[in-house]
Amino acid sequence: MLEYSVRARRDDAHGSTAFCKDASLVLDTGLAGRLDAFNPAELFLASVAACMLKGLERVAPLLSFSYSGVEIKLHGIRQDAPPKMLRIDYEIVIDTDEPDRRIALMHENIRKYGTISNTVAGALELIGTIRRAGV
Known part of the structure; x- marks a missing residue:
């Protein structure tokens, strides 16, 4: 069996960041939305x-x-x-x-x-x- 882990953190009211291995990804988690991140x-x-x-x-x-x-x-x-x-x-x-x-x-x-x-x-x-x- 393989297992995977991701950690995510709220940055502010406009977005969050997910982390895995040595990578990070900006997330569109704000209510207004943002063009520079995936919702x-x-x-x-x-x-x-x-x-x-x-x-x-x-x-x-x-x-x-x-x-x-x-x-x-x-x-x-x-x-x-x-x-x-x-x-x-x-x-x-x-x-x-x-x-x-x-x-x-x-x-x-x-x-x-x-x-x-x-x-x-x-x-x-x-x-x-x-x-x-x-x-």
């Missing part, structure tokens, strides 16, 4: 994207999958009462010359082996596609 919903979406990107990094060598870049676009839908995320739509855009069937295989592996994406998919709709860049 909790954006941080949640970013964690899904990071999981998918890490999955790609992990699976690519195993599949001998060649690519030069990747971008993941996510869109979350939140309900107000009670407040919760209902759905996340995503698009993975990958710069590769691999055949379409191998791109689909990569998508399957990203979805199958992602800790965060599997957790999220068990709690809400996680719907997405993968496509070749430039198409």
Whole structure:
């Protein structure tokens, strides 16, 4: 089993800071919002994207999958009462010359082996596609 730890501290009425290992991240926790930090919903979406990107990094060598870049676009839908995320739509855009069937295989592996994406998919709709860049 793996375990993870993060510590967060309120800095002032406009924001907070999270700490992990040697890293820190400014958080948008103020009621007015701020443009220079992720709010909790954006941080949640970013964690899904990071999981998918890490999955790609992990699976690519195993599949001998060649690519030069990747971008993941996510869109979350939140309900107000009670407040919760209902759905996340995503698009993975990958710069590769691999055949379409191998791109689909990569998508399957990203979805199958992602800790965060599997957790999220068990709690809400996680719907997405993968496509070749430039198409």
